[in-house]
Amino acid sequence: MKSSRRIAIAGLAALATAASLAACSPTPAATTADGKVDLRVVSLIPGSDQKAFDAFDAQVEQFEKANPDIHVTSEEYEWTGPTFAAQLAGGTLPDVFTIPFTDVQTLIANGQLADLTDEVNGLDYAASFNPNVLAVSSDAGGRIFGVPTAAYGNALHYNRALFEQAGLDPDSPPTTWDEVRADAKTIAEKTGKAGYATMTQNNTGGWQLAVATYARGGRLETVHGDTVTVTADNTGTKAALEYLHTLRWDDDAMGNNFLLDWGTINQAFGAGEIGMYTSGSDIYTNLVQAQKLDPATYGLTTLPLEGADAGVLTGGTVAAVNIKADDAHRAAAVKWIDFYYMQKLVNQDAAVLDAKTLSESDQPVGVPALPIFDQATLDTSREWVKDYINVPQDQVQFFLDGIFDQPILPEPKAHTQELYAALDNVVQAVLTDENADIDSLLTRVNTDVQALVDADA
Amino acid sequence: MTTTELRPGADAPIAAVLPDGSAPPRRRRRGSPLVLLRGGLATLVFLVPMLVVFGVFSWYPIVQAAIMSLQKTNLVTDPTWVGLANFVTVLKNPDTWVALRNTGWFALLALLFGYPVPLVAAVLMSEVRRLRGLFTALAYLPVVVPPVVAVLLWKFFYDANPTGVFNTVLGWVGIPPQPWIQNAVAAMPSLVVEATWAAAGGTVIIYLAALTSVPPELYDAAEVDGAGLWRKIQHVTLPQLRGVLFVTLILQVIGTAQVFLEPFLFTGGGPNNSTLTILLLVYRYAFQNSLGGDYGAATALSLVLAVLLAVLSIVYFRITRRWSS
Numbered sequence: 030m031k032s033s034r035r036i037a038i039a040g041l042a043a044l045a046t047a048a049s050l051a052a053c054s055p056t057p058a059a060t061t062a063d064g065k066v067d068l069r070v071v072s073l074i075p076g077s078d079q080k081a082f083d084a085f086d087a088q089v090e091q092f093e094k095a096n097p098d099i100h101v102t103s104e105e106y107e108w109t110g111p112t113f114a115a116q117l118a119g120g121t122l123p124d125v126f127t128i129p130f131t132d133v134q135t136l137i138a139n140g141q142l143a144d145l146t147d148e149v150n151g152l153d154y155a156a157s158f159n160p161n162v163l164a165v166s167s168d169a170g171g172r173i174f175g176v177p178t179a180a181y182g183n184a185l186h187y188n189r190a191l192f193e194q195a196g197l198d199p200d201s202p203p204t205t206w207d208e209v210r211a212d213a214k215t216i217a218e219k220t221g222k223a224g225y226a227t228m229t230q231n232n233t234g235g236w237q238l239a240v241a242t243y244a245r246g247g248r249l250e251t252v253h254g255d256t257v258t259v260t261a262d263n264t265g266t267k268a269a270l271e272y273l274h275t276l277r278w279d280d281d282a283m284g285n286n287f288l289l290d291w292g293t294i295n296q297a298f299g300a301g302e303i304g305m306y307t308s309g310s311d312i313y314t315n316l317v318q319a320q321k322l323d324p325a326t327y328g329l330t331t332l333p334l335e336g337a338d339a340g341v342l343t344g345g346t347v348a349a350v351n352i353k354a355d356d357a358h359r360a361a362a363v364k365w366i367d368f369y370y371m372q373k374l375v376n377q378d379a380a381v382l383d384a385k386t387l388s389e390s391d392q393p394v395g396v397p398a399l400p401i402f403d404q405a406t407l408d409t410s411r412e413w414v415k416d417y418i419n420v421p422q423d424q425v426q427f428f429l430d431g432i433f434d435q436p437i438l439p440e441p442k443a444h445t446q447e448l449y450a451a452l453d454n455v456v457q458a459v460l461t462d463e464n465a466d467i468d469s470l471l472t473r474v475n476t477d478v479q480a481l482v483d484a485d486a
Numbered sequence: 487m488t489t490t491e492l493r494p495g496a497d498a499p500i501a502a503v504l505p506d507g508s509a510p511p512r513r514r515r516r517g518s519p520l521v522l523l524r525g526g527l528a529t530l531v532f533l534v535p536m537l538v539v540f541g542v543f544s545w546y547p548i549v550q551a552a553i554m555s556l557q558k559t560n561l562v563t564d565p566t567w568v569g570l571a572n573f574v575t576v577l578k579n580p581d582t583w584v585a586l587r588n589t590g591w592f593a594l595l596a597l598l599f600g601y602p603v604p605l606v607a608a609v610l611m612s613e614v615r616r617l618r619g620l621f622t623a624l625a626y627l628p629v630v631v632p633p634v635v636a637v638l639l640w641k642f643f644y645d646a647n648p649t650g651v652f653n654t655v656l657g658w659v660g661i662p663p664q665p666w667i668q669n670a671v672a673a674m675p676s677l678v679v680e681a682t683w684a685a686a687g688g689t690v691i692i693y694l695a696a697l698t699s700v701p702p703e704l705y706d707a708a709e710v711d712g713a714g715l716w717r718k719i720q721h722v723t724l725p726q727l728r729g730v731l732f733v734t735l736i737l738q739v740i741g742t743a744q745v746f747l748e749p750f751l752f753t754g755g756g757p758n759n760s761t762l763t764i765l766l767l768v769y770r771y772a773f774q775n776s777l778g779g780d781y782g783a784a785t786a787l788s789l790v791l792a793v794l795l796a797v798l799s800i801v802y803f804r805i806t807r808r809w810s811s
Contacts, residue, residue: 111773118561118781140563230754231774285646287668288756352562450774454758461669461757477580 059358061100068099068361069123070369071106077318084390091382092368099361107292110232110446117141124354125362130165130345131236131445133175137166142174143350148363149173154375157402165439166347176363178370180345180399181309182432183240183332185209189424190326191304195219202330202427206244206272209305209333213282216304223284224304225276226297227456230290234456235449236440239342240307241269243438246336249448250441255486257443259479261452262471265336270459270467278463287460295320307332309344310397310428313420317393324420329397330427331435340436343399374401377413384417395420397428404433444481451477555786565782572786576771582787584759585767591674592763593742600682601738605731607686608693609719622694626687633684637751640680641667644752667752670760677748677761685741689734696730697723732806739802740795764791 061067072085089101104123110132116122128136136142149155150173158177166175189199195216203209213224228237239249247265251258277283289297295312297303299320310329316322332341348370350362372379384394395418400407411418422429441448451474458465555572559565576582611621628636643651644666653663667673704722713721724731746765749755755762755770764787772784 111769114773139560141560230756285663285665285668288753290754446774450770454756457756458670458758461665465758 059355065098065100066357066361067102068125068358068365069102069104070125070362070365071123071127072103073105074107074315074319075105077105078321078392080390081318081392084386084392087386087390088369088383091386092365095368096361096364099364101365109292120353122351124351124358125348125365126351127178127346127348128175130177130180130343130347131440133166133347133349134442135445136349137168137174141352143352143354143359143362144172144174145176145350145359145363146171146173148360149176152363152367152371154371154402157375157406159400159402162345162401165345166349175347175349176366176371177401178346178348178366179311180343180401181311181397182341182343182399182435182437183237183307184310184341184397184428184432185305185307185330185332186298186312187305187328187330188298188301188303188326189328190301190323191216191220191222192328195304199328202328203305203333204330205333206335210272210276210280210282213276213304214280217280217282217284220304222302222304223286223297224280224282226283226286226289226294226303226306227273227460228289228291228294228306228308229453229456229460230288230293232446232449232453233290233294234454235452237307238266238269238452238456239440239449240332241272242266243340243342244332244334245269246338248338248441249452250443252442257482259443259448259475259482261448261455261474261478262468266471267467270455270471273456274459274463274465274467277460283460287457298322301326310399310432313396313425314393324424327421327424328427329425331431334435340438341432342440343437344440345399345401373414374406374410380410380413381417384414388417388419391419393420394418395422397425397432399432399437443485444478447481448474448478551785551788554781555789556782558782561781568782572782573790575783576787576790581759581762581767582764585762585764588674588759588761589743589745589763592678592745592761593739595675595678596681596738596742596745597735599678600686600742601735603682604686604689605693605727608690608697609723611690612694612697613715622691625690628684629687631684633747634751636684637680637748640683641752644676667761668757670757673753673757673761677745677752680752681742681745681748689738692730692734693727696727700726736799736802740799743791743795743798 059067073081085103089103093099093101102123106123106126108126108128113122113126113128113132133142162177162180163173166177167173185202187199187202192199192202192212195212196219197212197215203212209225216222216224227241228234242249242263242265245265245268247260247263247268249259249261249263249266251260273283277287284302286297291308294303294306294308295315298306299316299322313322313327313329316327317324334340348366350359350366354362368379373383374380387394394414395411397420398407455467455470455474458470459467554565556567556569557565558568558572607625611618611625614621631639645651645653646663646665646668647653648657648663650663650666652666656662656664665672666676700723704726705718708718708722744765745763746769749761749763749766750769753761755766768784768787768791771780771787
């Protein structure tokens with residue numbers, strides 16, 4: 030009896046193990062119980078305001094009503110290189126997700142995005158895309174692997190309250206790098222906060238150094254035919270790093286935190302700890318939704334451009350589809366992209382409905398952006414929703430007045446993330462070591478990244 | 487008969503040293519159907535869950551990692567075999583040597599800070615007559631705090647502003663604010679202090695348990711001989727804890743060589759790679775620098791670390807075998 034009881038318990042243990050293992054690998058349902066396509070999409074950044082989620086849910090409801098054969102399941106999502114790579118490799122990305130312009134070509138080359146050519150070409154406005162923008166999500170053969178949904182130019186964000194506390198005029202933001210330095214120094218002295226800060230971590234330090242380089246006429250890579258040469262030691266980059274060195278060590282105007290990335294610098298700015306910093310012109314949404322920024326304190330202006338070839342580094346977002354999606358899911362995915370991201374740009378009713386839904390939940394409407402199609406289309410879509418625009422336009426007018434006169438430049442193409450990662454270290458070194466040797470640091474970046482580029486040949 | 491004769495690992499087999507010199511009874515071959523019916527089956531069935539779980543979650547990933555280290559793969563498209571190219575890549579990367587040096591520095595500092603602290607705490611606590619339970623709970627409390635929460639908490643402590651917690655305390659005694667994790671020199675020791683705080687409680691409990699096995703009469707004898715606290719520790723406690731000390735030392739070295747959480751959450755390896763460790767570099771290979779995911783290089787570096795630690799452990803146990811017996 031004792032033995033058979035023991036065997037029974039052992040059998041139960043074995044069964045429990047088998048059940049546990051089976052539970053470890055659930056197969057996601059491709060369709061719901063009532064036969065609808067179950068479409069998994071990304072929603073908002075974790076930590077976003079509940080009202081923002083309410084607005085998103087309302088839009089899901091509108092979509093499902095218009096597409097009764099599709100059921101939408103949403104997941105919170107914030108693009109970061111590490112989490113995205115892990116989700117991609119682990120096969121846990123939703124059917125629809127968003128990625129920055131920076132990485133689209135790498136993902137296409139790696140065969141990690143679904144080919145959407147047929148579905149995108151079926152959209153009414155397919156031929157209206159700005160060719161330069163659509164090229165970001167297309168391969169050399171013209172096949173389309175994603176839909177550009179938003180574009181931005183890098184800009185100077187500033188805290189109007191800190192400007193006032195420091196005795197500066199927030200309606201007269203700096204227009205040269207010397208003025209930025211002077212204002213940063215004043216803010217640091219008068220308020221004890223960081224007058225100017227920059228990102229330094231998770232490849233964003235390199236990204237923002239690229240912004241500062243371009244603004245001074247430098248380039249991090251040059252392309253001649255098929256030959257890419259890494260030129261991190263150009264005069265623009267050196268000038269940008271020497272500028273940071275001066276702000277940090279001579280002026281003591283950069284605070285005490287030199288380990289910041291996109292999320293944490295937004296957090297610090299939202300908390301009123303930073304006077305000025307550079308980032309994409311569209312971050313107002315994150316600042317309000319996730320960082321609880323008081324809109325009255327926000328100011329946006331164009332980057333100062335200095336030097337013959339100076340320009341504004343641009344960027345943007347592409348909506349892409351999981352390569353594992355089947356035909357039904359791919360079609361449903363493009364419908365969702367069309368509904369959620371694109372219709373508000375091309376259809377008046379959709380634009381008004383989107384703006385009304387967002388504004389009723391106190392979510393930003395009218396965030397400064399660059400055109401996906403052309404300037405006229407962007408202006409028209411803003412005109413449709415002008416009654417709902419709640420981003421304080423007078424506080425971002427300096428940017429809107431100047432950005433369309435500035436040259437817009439794309440990011441470096443070859444091994445962009447590796448280049449940015451290598452430059453992270455240079456920015457960190459300059460900000461944490463007064464005696465950092467800028468020349469030798471940049472020479473090493475050249476060597477290391479050039480080796481990666483050459484390995485592709 | 488002596489106990490040494492029966493010690494596993496001695497040259498003569500155990501069966502050959504039976505005291506009466508007679509041949510030992512022949513054991514039935516394991517695995518025969520008869521054994522299964524007499525209870526061996528239940529043993530096997532009980533064993534199956536452990537074997538399956540261990541196989542699926544430990545050995546299978548290890549074998550997969552070894553295979554992946556010879557491949558170029560992004561885990562989406564088909565992998566290609568590249569031989570030892572991944573090992574060449576990681577060994578030629580200057581960051582590997584930076585990470586190795588930093589990991590060694592972390593392990594050394596952790597040994598200097600973290601190894602004696604729990605021992606001293608345990609010895610002192612074992613001497614305490616009253617409230618020992620309270621002290622034990624207080625020592626163990628940091629272990630209960632989730633590691634990520636602990637790091638976020640210490641980030642506040644290490645705030646480099648004059649208003650940061652530690653800098654405020656330093657200000658009370660006239661010491662200027664320190665940069666803590668914002669400086670390449672100070673960052674690694676700062677990480678070690680937090681890691682020691684977070685992990686010491688577990689080791690204290692192990693030492694306290696080991697101390698209870700020290701025969702009290704040894705202390706009584708030492709006291710009769712006129713030994714004070716330090717002499718008792720030197721001549722009774724430490725020799726009696728020798729075996730435990732050797733094991734905790736190698737466990738600490740293995741643990742610190744795999745440090746990831748602190749540099750990842752505190753500094754991301756910065757400033758300027760001053761806290762880049764081997765595991766953080768593995769992580770960067772896999773997830774950060776390349777969206778394709780250089781998983782081949784990541785697993786190759788992981789295997790290099792595993793081999794280094796295995797060799798270190800073997801050498802350590804060979805060197806200390808005589809001392810710890």
